[in-house]
Amino acid sequence: FEQIVVVGNDCLDLTPLLLEQAFQALEQKDVVVGASRDGGFYLLGMKPCRFDLLRGLPWRTARVYRHLLERLNQHQLSWTTLPALQDIDSVRGLWQWLKHPAHADHPLRIWLCRLLQEAQLHPADQESWPAPLTDIRYLWQRPPPSLFL
Template identity: 40%
Template sequence: MSNRAQIVVLAKRPRPGRVKTRLTPPYTPSEAAELAAGALADTLAAVRAAPAAARVLAFDDDADVPGFDLVRQRGAGLDERLAWAFHDAYALRPLPVVLVGMDTPQLTPALLARAAETLDGHDAVFGPATDGGFWLLGLRRPDPARLVGVPMSRPDTGRAQLGRLRGLSVAFLPCLTDVDDAASARLVAGLAPGTRFAATLAGLGAGAAG
């Protein structure tokens, strides 16, 4: 397994009304924040278990997370936050960067290792999401111009992002489902029943069955 890449997690502090707002209804803002916290915990656990040269949390708040360096998010839209997370991690260590969010708690250390290994022989690695976006992006040499201006949270986001990678050798990972709404939350929990996310969802009652 390659450990020459660093893994970055782009995440928000799970605050009610600020995260997973598409889960409400059927869940309350506090319940949606609990689910987000579970997803983030699962993501961090997967990253800790994956081989990596370094692990970085690109966060929207101050935090002290064992095993992770912290960089503060900057930029206006998600495209800019992604671009600067790549840039700032690379500024810390000029090593390939694999970046994930906190929306795929079914993520495994094996998938992360595969992404890192892929950057040994490719310029980029791309993990498409079923909603048309992407759950992972890896770049051997990050460049903000590859991300800034890409329209986010749309059915064509993945296609637009791939357009920005034109001229690079790009490898692909399996398509995963992001947790966006109640239906996708139930689907992901079913795919990864041993996760904290799945346990949190199971404990929330009506929304989990509705």
């Protein structure tokens, strides 16, 4: 690939505008990174594609973003960042996102609340949830709503 932008599927605040900004950033920089507030990242764009930069990073830790930036500097690549966003790594994180007033009318919030209601589950009572539902990845196996159409 001449350029690539990859995103995580657990950042519910990622917007088409941020994706557009990522591609615009690649017109001037080698790499663009969207940091997650937990020390990871929700978006990574590169030109050209350099998967070798990702080998050996401390994935699934609060250090991966910092290590990535250090590696970019070691390879003397130009880079920029997008705004830091919250990703969702747990049911507790999902519940916090659902309760946040800024998300009241978010289409994904409406869909997730409907999904939880259908399953007769309340995020605050997660101890009583069936085991697969306590793993946030279960929710991503459901068909997503059409958010950007």
